[in-house]
Amino acid sequence: MSKLGPNSYRSLLLDLDGTLLVLDMEKFIPAYIEALSSKFIDMISQNNFSQHLFGATNAMVQNLDPEKNNETVFYKEFYRRTGLSYKQIKPILDEFYQYDFPALSFWGSEHPRSQAVIEAAQKKKMNLVLATNPIFPSKAILERLSWSGLSADQFQLVTTMENMHFCKPNPEYYLEISHKINCPPEKCLMAGNDTIEDLNASQAGMATYLVDDFILQRSKEEPISDYRGNLKDLESLINSMEI
Numbered sequence: 001m002s003k004l005g006p007n008s009y010r011s012l013l014l015d016l017d018g019t020l021l022v023l024d025m026e027k028f029i030p031a032y033i034e035a036l037s038s039k040f041i042d043m044i045s046q047n048n049f050s051q052h053l054f055g056a057t058n059a060m061v062q063n064l065d066p067e068k069n070n071e072t073v074f075y076k077e078f079y080r081r082t083g084l085s086y087k088q089i090k091p092i093l094d095e096f097y098q099y100d101f102p103a104l105s106f107w108g109s110e111h112p113r114s115q116a117v118i119e120a121a122q123k124k125k126m127n128l129v130l131a132t133n134p135i136f137p138s139k140a141i142l143e144r145l146s147w148s149g150l151s152a153d154q155f156q157l158v159t160t161m162e163n164m165h166f167c168k169p170n171p172e173y174y175l176e177i178s179h180k181i182n183c184p185p186e187k188c189l190m191a192g193n194d195t196i197e198d199l200n201a202s203q204a205g206m207a208t209y210l211v212d213d214f215i216l217q218r219s220k221e222e223p224i225s226d227y228r229g230n231l232k233d234l235e236s237l238i239n240s241m242e243i
């Protein structure tokens, strides 16, 4: 499919972890799971907890039923696997995301070019979407966003497990964003560091920008994207747009 040039993009979708936020997910996820599972230690072993967390997350990622949001799919599967109920886990999760999750902030740090990319896109009056994989509750996403020095009010849409029905790398995730912001896919540019999760936006008809500051190369093959570079190069691309 032939893509439109940079002057046609009306919306910029940005990944968070490893793109706007300096965070090594491959190290952070085990630390996150250890902290979370320790809150449930009286109910379930840490090993079983992480197994069921991954199992329920997989169910959520694979769900393509537009009637069920990610949160619903995740918890239904998590309750089924663990035998735990909403009443049992809700207060523990609330406490975790209020006190324990923010204590993990040392894992993340600001990317010195993030703010400039956002400002460049704002100058061009582009829609801005924080297109982070919506497998986390909004509290956990907004918290990580704050580690990047950015805030939710800089975006028209922040995708979370509560407001989305699909996850990366499904093209349905990108089409849902396109629908929510009322911008056709071919006028959207998705920028992220993951060669599968982010570049799959092309399957929804979006243009893709592989941000290679902290590239997550998921396969041996050379990744295919419309653009590639660091955040500074992305800022230059946006500045070069005539609209």
Ligand SMILES: [Mg+2]
Pocket: 015, 016, 017, 018, 019, 192, 193, 194
């Ligand atoms: Mg990422």
